[in-house]
Amino acid sequence: MKAHHLSLEQLMDVNPRTGIIQINNKRMALMSVEALGILRRDLVDTLSMERAKGFLMRYGWACGMKAAEDLEKRYNWDSTEELMFAGPAFHTLEGIVTVEPDQLEYDDDTLYFTGYWRHSYEVEEHIHHYGESKDPVCWTLVGYASGYLTKVFGKEILVHEEKCRGQGDPYCYFVAQTVKPHDDRQQEDLRYYHADSLLTELDRSYKRIKELNENIIESDHVQKQLTDLLLEDASLSSMLKVIASSLQKSVSIDYWYGKNEGAFLEKDAAIYEKWLENPHDVIANHSMVETYPIHAGGKDLGRMFVIGEEESQEKEALMIQRALTICSIKIFHQFQLTQSQWKKKEDFFDELICGEKDEATLQVGSHIFEFQPHNRNRVLTLSVDPSDNNQPILEYLSTCYPSLDIFLKDTYIVLILPENHSENIETFTIRLQSAIDHQFMDNKTYIGVGRAADSLKKLAKSFQDATRICDFMRLIYPENSRISYYEELEPVILLLKGTDQEDLMEFCTNMIGDLIQYDKDNQSHLLKTLKFYLDNNGNLQQTANDLYLSIAGLRYRLERIERFCKEDLKSGTGRFKYQLAINMYFAMQTIDDRSHTVT
DSSP, rough: OOOGGGGHHEEEEOTTTOEEEEEEEEEEEEHHHHHHHHHHHHHHHHHHHHHHHHHHHHHHHHHHHHHHHHHHHSSSSSSSHHHHHHHHHHHHHHHHOOOEEEEEOOOOSSSSEEEEEEHHHHHHHHHHOOOOOOOOOOOHHHHHHHHHHHHSSSSOEEEEEEEOOOOOOOOOEEEEEEETTTTHHHHHHHHHOOOOOOOHEEEEEHHHHHHHHHHHHHHHHHHHHHHHEEEEOOOOHHHHHHHHHHHHEEEEEEEETTTTTEETTTTHHHHHHHHHTTTSSGGGGOOOOEEEEETTTEEEEEEEEESSOOOHHHHHHHHHHHHHHHHHHHHHHHHHHHHHHHHHHHHHHHHHHHTTTTTHHHHGGGGGGGSTTTSOEEEEEEEEEEGGGGHHHHHHHHOOTTEEEEEEEEEEEEEEETTEEEEEEEEHHHHHHHHHHHHHHEEEEEEEEOBBBBHHHOOOOOOHHHHHEEEEEEEEHSOOEEEEEEEHHHHHHHHHHHSSSHHHHHHHHHHHHHHHHHHHHHHHHHHHHHHHHHHTTOOOHHOOOOHHHHHHHOOOOHHHHHHHHOOOTSHHHHHHHHHHHHHHHHHHHHHHHHHHHOO
């Protein structure tokens, strides 16, 4: 008999009347992998991960030993080698795992057998219930293979996983070897196959319960301290100091999108900053950074970081979980207050823009903003693609610029920037867009800046300017982030207000599109010539002087422009059309040039 001759048809017998299923003359019970996974999970939760591992390895060993005994008795095998290969084949037929042998080397005293485990149910169920592990997780398979080979070979064989998908490897790879007395790894694994007495188990359980009770008492004490601080409306920094003191570790809370607060022991602040720059780097001084998400109200509010030389043990983990609950309440309360403030500003802005109330009445409600309405302010609007990022970007900007008024209005993020701001408007907007594009890499951001306003009424106009500029840039530059200012588009801003922007773009293309393409293809200067001519109100001599051309050379260029554009430069209507189109073109060129400079 050869191993590859084994088949389910040969091994399985199903009695439809009694429902009894037999494989290899042994009664079987069909059970879902999900049920096995639940049993496995309950063993881990009841016994602990380490002790459940030993239990399942011993169980696997017994199954493997029994399978080898039955297969050896039932069939006349061609060789011991075929009987060894029968184990992987039989395990595969049982549906537990797909086994692909790799190397087999043996003599009378030693054995070396390797192979791949594909589709391990233990990997799937462990990841489902616990996520990826630090160690291999195919405990039953390891025990089964060890028991099977020990029975067949006649000497003690131990199997270990060199790679396991349960710990993030691309596949599971096992190695079976004869037990060697001085092999530390094998001696460590052997302890899993030795069950403790019931008395030892009870004693260990008693100590475990006592330890757990002490941990709960200490974590309750920390929770009470934090609860008292919460009721006193103490700062989050005060809470973090209590947590850090209790854990004797550094603790930091990082709000999503920027802001963070922490209580650090000596040197840990530098370690934390280094880790933030590259979380995959090995931390100096063997320090460890543990991360805990903070959720409340169905929203991700931030993360808590705990920094120490070792991973947090059970007592510390209990404290951290209690602390996370209190901190989540604190942060969620702060978040709701901020949301409420944003909503008030948005409602006030609605009243301002709609013009339903006079300025004196509006000024009564302007206290919710931190600006003086009669000082000069400018409105910046951000249009984000995709718009799903509006809320995260709003939160990010609010943490980066706490002194500015920032809120959502329709689909725009609105910032009100005082003219006496520490940075000039161009520097500020370039830095703003760069920060957003760095933090949210997959979106495009269009920033429009309205006119300077020294009254609430003009502030509404500044907002309208900014939104029209955003929409116009989004139409012109759908592929890249852009910034533009009222001063750049002032000549066409009224048309943006009263005209369909797509029609306006189509007019510009129809009017001077051929001229633009000709200049691009031939590196000529007809567009520049047209602009100088219009800026000089058609004065040929002044235009020729500005361009360092002769009158004849200028006339030749103007004739070519008229042939391309099919409009008379000498008529008032023609000049108006040219002026509108050329102003739009050079405004867009300025925006485009700035974008390339920033990039």
